[in-house]
Amino acid sequence: MSADSPESITLVAPDGAQATLSLHGGHLLSWQPVGGVEQLYLSPRSEFAPGKAIRGGVPVCFPQFAERGSLPRHGFARTALWELVSQEQGQDDALAVLRLRDSDATRAIWPHAFELELSVRVSGRSLDIELACEHRGQPDDAPLQFTAALHTYLRVGDLDAVSVEGLAGLRYFDAVKQAEALQRMDLLLTGEKGVLDLDRIYFGVKERPLLVSEERRQLTLQQQGFDDTVVWNPGPDRCAKLADMPPQDWSQMLCVEAACIGRPIELQPGESWVGRQSLTLL
C-alpha cells in the first residue's frame, strides 16, 4: 500500500482545495488548501503496511492515547482498516466520511460495541476533521471509556522559526520531564534549545484558538469536543531512533493534536461523542 494506492481517497473541492485519505487507519495523508502548498508532514519512510501506523498526516489515536492503558500505543484505530461511507463534492467543498466498527479483533482487546466516524471536509483555505464515537452496545452493557487524539503533523519549513500562541496560563504535563508545569508565556518557541524534545499535554485548551506561525505562514487551529492539546516534536535524538522517519525530518514537522486525555470520555449505551479540529491557513 502507498499514498496513491486503491485504499486512498482524494477529495477535490470546486475551488481546488484538496485532501487525501487512507482507509488504512482512517488516516488523513495530505491537505493542500487553495493557493497553498502541502500543510501536513508525511514521512517518506512511512510503512503503509497492515498493522503498522503511518508516520505523519493525521493519525487517529483511539481508544487510548499513548501508553495510558493496556492497549497498543495510541490504540488500534490508526492501524485498522476503515470503510468508506461516502465521498462527495459540494458547491464549495469536498467531504468524505470513513467508518470503523468493532470487530472480533477489537473486541478481543477492548470489549465494546462501538462505531467511529471520521469526517473530513476541505474548502478554500480550511480543513475540518471530525471524529465521532457511538456506544452501540445493549442498554445493560457497561459504559465505554476512551481517550483519543487527532494527531495532526503540521509540515513546517524550519522548526527554529515556528511559534505557537494561545496556550498561556494553562497547565501541562511534560512527558519528557514527567512533570507538570504552567505555560506562563503566550508564545511557545518550539525550536528553542532546552525545549527539544517537546512532548506536552496542555489541559483545558477547549475551544481556544491556537496560532501556529512561521515566516510567511500562519495557521489557526481550533478544536471542539476535545479538551486538551498535545504539542509534540521528537527532536534530533529521539527522531534518530524512529525507524519510519528520516533523522533530519524532526525540524520539518510539529504535531499539534486535538485530544481528550485528562478527562476520558465516558459513553453509556446509545450515547455519542463528537470532537473536531479545524485548521485555516491565513
Ligand SMILES: O=P(O)(O)OC[C@H]1O[C@@H](O)[C@H](O)[C@@H](O)[C@@H]1O
Ligand atoms: O511513535 P508514535 O507511537 O506514533 O508516537 C509518537 C508520539 O505521539 C505523541 O502524541 C506522544 O505525546 C508522544 O509521547 C509519542 O512519542
